[in-house]
Amino acid sequence: MRVLTWNVWWRFGPWERRRAALLTVLRELRPDVVGLQEVWERDGENLARWFAEALGLHWTWEPSRAPGEWQRRAGEPGTGFGNAVLSRWPVVERAVAQLPAPDGPDDGRAVLFTRLAAPGGDVPFFTTHLTSPPYASAVRCAQVAALVEFVAKRGGGTPFPPVVTGDFNAFPDSDEIRLLGGYRTAPAVPGHVLIDAWEYAEPGAPSATWDMANPYVAASFGPSVRIDYVHVGPPGPAGAGRVLAVRRAGDGPVGGVWPSDHAAVVVDLADGS
Numbered sequence: 001m002r003v004l005t006w007n008v009w010w011r012f013g014p015w016e017r018r019r020a021a022l023l024t025v026l027r028e029l030r031p032d033v034v035g036l037q038e039v040w041e042r043d044g045e046n047l048a049r050w051f052a053e054a055l056g057l058h059w060t061w062e063p064s065r066a067p068g069e070w071q072r073r074a075g076e077p078g079t080g081f082g083n084a085v086l087s088r089w090p091v092v093e094r095a096v097a098q099l100p101a102p103d104g105p106d107d108g109r110a111v112l113f114t115r116l117a118a119p120g121g122d123v124p125f126f127t128t129h130l131t132s133p134p135y136a137s138a139v140r141c142a143q144v145a146a147l148v149e150f151v152a153k154r155g156g157g158t159p160f161p162p163v164v165t166g167d168f169n170a171f172p173d174s175d176e177i178r179l180l181g182g183y184r185t186a187p188a189v190p191g192h193v194l195i196d197a198w199e200y201a202e203p204g205a206p207s208a209t210w211d212m213a214n215p216y217v218a219a220s221f222g223p224s225v226r227i228d229y230v231h232v233g234p235p236g237p238a239g240a241g242r243v244l245a246v247r248r249a250g251d252g253p254v255g256g257v258w259p260s261d262h263a264a265v266v267v268d269l270a271d272g273s
Contacts, residue, residue: 001118001271004031005127005165005230006250006264008047010038010081011074013216014257019047021254023054029249029266033116034086035127035165036061038070041080048084057086062096066108083112083127083166090117097150099143102131111147111166113154120240120271124155128166130176140169140176148180148188159272161233161241164194167262169227172196180231194231197267200243209248209263216261230267240272 008022009015026034039047039061052059061084064070070081085091093115101107111128128147131139147164155162170176178184182193198207208224210217217224235242251263 001033001123001269002029002031003033003163003165003230003267003269004029004249004264005035005167005228007037007129007167007228007260007262008039009216009260009262010070011040011076011079012261017255017257018259019050021257021259022250023051024254025250025259025264026051026055031086031266032088033123033125033163035125036084036086037127037129037167039082039084041082042076042078048086052086055086057088058091059084059086060091060094060112060114061085062110062112064108064110065098066106069105069107083110083129085112085114085125085127087114087116087125089119089123091115092117092122095154097146099128099130099146100139102136102139107131109143111150113150118160118271121160122158123160124158124162126151126155126162126164128164130166130168130170132169137170137175141179144176144180145188148182148192148194151194152189152192155233159236159240161236162194163241163269164231165229167228171225171227172198177229194233195243197230197232197243197246197265198226201246206248206251209265210261211251211263214258214261214263216258228262228265230265232267232269235270236272238272239270242270244268244270
């Protein structure tokens with residue numbers, strides 16, 4: 001099973017050309033399940049639906065409760081902003097949990113859960129997008145605690161372990177990522193561990209998903225860092241959900257345009273058969 005997570009950078013930059021580049025990468029990778037962040041919806045058109053129809057996938061999305069920040073930044077009042085899931089298999093259940101907001105304006109962070117009817121058994125799949133300011137680690141820790149509680153509630157009842165994807169806006173050694181894993185510090189929920197799939201990457205493989213080589217990122221003046229993740233619960237029977245391979249994707253121009261300001265993370269998981 002091929003899983004992908006990707007922040008698609010809403011409607012910033014040359015978004016129409018980028019949309020085509022995003023689709024090209026997705027078509028080449030042929031993922032089974034995709035967690036998307038910064039998905040847009042405007043005038044009845046939804047980016048996730050557009051991908052799903054082009055690729056022959058099922059889809060669902062959840063708009064942010066507070067999209068105002070992005071609408072102001074892009075000058076696009078009335079345009080929706082949120083998280084989405086694309087799936088080769090039907091979405092048989094879905095739910096949403098709102099995450100703690102920072103002090104000040106609510107930035108509308110949430111986690112979207114889907115249960116996917118894969119041939120070998122249901123797959124509990126989650127995608128999220130955490131608060132972004134570099135100084136907001138404490139907020140992200142609170143968000144991760146709420147996220148893991150939600151995963152613990154919704155991620156069971158099937159031999160396949162939960163898969164948690166998203167843009168966490170956090171360095172790999174940060175408190176919030178260690179808390180999410182639960183194996184380098186006390187877990188947010190006792191007994192619940194989520195393994196960072198990048199632990200299985202080839203040594204020296206390029207890992208930065210926020211990369212100064214990307215012209216959309218260069219103006220931030222660094223550093224290059226991995227802030228997008230796929231986490232998986234401990235493997236189920238016959239190794240269901242164990243990580244087979246992991247790498248970046250969408251990490252260069254396509255048709256002369258970079259698809260997003262983030263690179264994607266692609267993970268191949270054993271289906272347990």
